[in-house]
Amino acid sequence: MKVEAKNSSRHPSPRGRHGSSPSQSQVEALREMARGQSLVAQLRAVVLPALVDDERAGVVAQMFQSVLDCSAKAMAALKLCQIENQARADADGVLMADDKKRSVKKVVVVSDDGDNAKPHRQRKRRRLADECVTLETPVPHYDGHQWRKYGQKVINNAKHPRSYYRCTYGQEQGCKATKTVQQKDDNGAGAVYEDDQVMFAVVYYGQHTCKPPSSSDTDGTVVDSDSRCSSNISVTCTSVAVIDHHRQSSLESSLLDMAEEDLATEEYDQLFDVAAYEPLDSDPAWEMDDAHGHGHGILKFGHW
DNA sequence: CGAATTTGACCTGG
DNA sequence: CCAGGTCAAATTCG
Numbered sequence: 001m002k003v004e005a006k007n008s009s010r011h012p013s014p015r016g017r018h019g020s021s022p023s024q025s026q027v028e029a030l031r032e033m034a035r036g037q038s039l040v041a042q043l044r045a046v047v048l049p050a051l052v053d054d055e056r057a058g059v060v061a062q063m064f065q066s067v068l069d070c071s072a073k074a075m076a077a078l079k080l081c082q083i084e085n086q087a088r089a090d091a092d093g094v095l096m097a098d099d100k101k102r103s104v105k106k107v108v109v110v111s112d113d114g115d116n117a118k119p120h121r122q123r124k125r126r127r128l129a130d131e132c133v134t135l136e137t138p139v140p141h142y143d144g145h146q147w148r149k150y151g152q153k154v155i156n157n158a159k160h161p162r163s164y165y166r167c168t169y170g171q172e173q174g175c176k177a178t179k180t181v182q183q184k185d186d187n188g189a190g191a192v193y194e195d196d197q198v199m200f201a202v203v204y205y206g207q208h209t210c211k212p213p214s215s216s217d218t219d220g221t222v223v224d225s226d227s228r229c230s231s232n233i234s235v236t237c238t239s240v241a242v243i244d245h246h247r248q249s250s251l252e253s254s255l256l257d258m259a260e261e262d263l264a265t266e267e268y269d270q271l272f273d274v275a276a277y278e279p280l281d282s283d284p285a286w287e288m289d290d291a292h293g294h295g296h297g298i299l300k301f302g303h304w
Numbered sequence: 305c306g307a308a309t310t311t312g313a314c315c316t317g318g
Numbered sequence: 319c320c321a322g323g324t325c326a327a328a329t330t331c332g
Contacts, residue, residue, distance in 0.1 A: 149309060153322060164323070168308095180323090 026078055037071050041137035061144035072133040133204045140181045140200035159185045167210055175210035
């Protein structure tokens with residue numbers, strides 16, 4: 001497994017000729033954190049479907065998101081620290097300055113737009129200073145929010161196109177949240193797990209505002225059991241998941257492990273009765289279910 | 305028929 | 319000028 005964020009994957013060992021980098025432990029930490037992120041995302045895709053009609057589903061979803069956000073921010077800080085250390089240690093100032101500039105730009109960026117003057121045009125390119133959180137996961141689509149695809153682009157030097165999504169309620173509720181999903185290349189620069197797991201790079205931009213204004217930030221929110229979109233949580237949408245063929249085996253094995261301990265067999269059966277699988281082509285489709293739920297690869301979990 | 309997706313055109317920062 | 323982000327008409331889907 002190789003987990004790198006964006007541009008840094010093109011520089012696996014920026015200063016290889018110096019032997020081991022001074023931040024070797026940081027690299028290791030980053031790798032483990034990325035792996036943890038991926039596992040959390042997978043766990044989320046398993047747990048949330050199991051919480052259908054459970055009033056705690058919203059809180060659980062938000063907790064998952066919070067964990068992922070924390071992890072992403074920690075990774076960003078770590079990467080920044082790593083970059084700064086390298087820049088300081090390296091005598092070649094010009095080269096490193098360039099590397100730093102690139103990396104800071106491409107890697108996870110956590111900041112506010114600050115004094116960034118907004119263009120007056122509606123159609124504008126996304127500012128790099130906008131807050132974004134990157135996540136590498138084999139389960140790119142089930143994150144508790146409902147997204148509408150608005151574009152797809154072929155990206156230079158990438159085998160797979162990048163898909164652009166915005167919050168389904170972006171228009172009516174002014175939610176600015178967007179995300180991009182791109183399947184990782186399976187060559188050396190990509191990140192594919194040892195068991196041929198297909199990995200996706202998901203980048204979240206902006207915060208969801210399609211939730212009631214009364215919601216507090218993260219913890220301690222109490223959820224109204226039948227509140228649908230008026231619940232005190234950030235998850236406000238009908239949620240959907242697609243589990244592709246690759247995911248089937250790993251999820252099943254994971255659940256089998258769980259079943260030995262805590263997970264009741266009925267829950268397992270229920271989950272995988274509802275879940276069917278569809279092939280993963282260029283971009284994994286995810287769509288609304290047909291309200292019957294059986295037989296063609298899509299899970300629908302209703303409103304939270 | 306309305307909603308979601310696709311896709312080529314358009315726009316803009318670097 | 320190019321790469322990539324967004325728009326919007328056309329198309330598909332439920």
